[in-house]
Amino acid sequence: MNPLQDSFRFYARNIESLLLLSVLTVFPFLLIHNFIMNYINLITTITGAKVVSGFFNMFLLLMFITVIQLPFALFVKYESDGEEKPLKKALRTFAEHSFSVFVFAFIYTLAVTTGMLLLVIPGLIVLIWFYLTPYHMVLKQSSPWRSWRAAMDMGKKHFIQILGLILLTSVIQSLVSMLGLFSVTFISTSYGAIFFTQLLLNVIVFPFIAILFSMYVQKWSEEANAMEGMEEYARG
Numbered sequence: 001m002n003p004l005q006d007s008f009r010f011y012a013r014n015i016e017s018l019l020l021l022s023v024l025t026v027f028p029f030l031l032i033h034n035f036i037m038n039y040i041n042l043i044t045t046i047t048g049a050k051v052v053s054g055f056f057n058m059f060l061l062l063m064f065i066t067v068i069q070l071p072f073a074l075f076v077k078y079e080s081d082g083e084e085k086p087l088k089k090a091l092r093t094f095a096e097h098s099f100s101v102f103v104f105a106f107i108y109t110l111a112v113t114t115g116m117l118l119l120v121i122p123g124l125i126v127l128i129w130f131y132l133t134p135y136h137m138v139l140k141q142s143s144p145w146r147s148w149r150a151a152m153d154m155g156k157k158h159f160i161q162i163l164g165l166i167l168l169t170s171v172i173q174s175l176v177s178m179l180g181l182f183s184v185t186f187i188s189t190s191y192g193a194i195f196f197t198q199l200l201l202n203v204i205v206f207p208f209i210a211i212l213f214s215m216y217v218q219k220w221s222e223e224a225n226a227m228e229g230m231e232e233y234a235r236g
Contacts, residue, residue, distance in 0.1 A: 003215035011208045017087045018207040025071050026206050029064040030199050059113045066105040070094055070134040072210035077138045104144035128162050129155035135217040154220055169209045176201050
């Protein structure tokens, strides 16, 4: 199994459904994020407390990312299993678990941002250990409160790989955003044009990132199950 190649194939094969799912989930969250940050930036500009703006930006982005990973992980699961109407089923399941996911994302993000602001390293550790919780919710078909321990175990075992994937996807998003910014400024310097171009690019790119993590979690889970099977066979 090659997660990168599988991710490209899955994205290309289901691009219409993925983009629709992204419009229904990623787009609204980004609009809310922009609205809140504009308001906070106005307040911090007046008060001079710019560090508060940076804290809220990091907090909101991580919380939103944690939440919106779930519908894409669900779609990958349902589509791979050959379920009928996987998009509709992913949205319905996401809606059913939305409250518990938001609560978990809030607590998780608060712990990460606090750790980052205080000592950096504790925040980074918490970020990696529990980052895969939405994907384990799909694997275990359970709530985040029953999935975080499995996510932590995988986070500990594959700490460097997860950190590398987060850095890689962050770089990809930054490069795509910069390319879009440079491209649109040749046509227009309007804030609206630049803002909606960035939104559109994130709507296109984020599904692939979520698919990539889904594929890696699936691969690591299969490897762990195979290892457990071999250990049981050796003991028996």
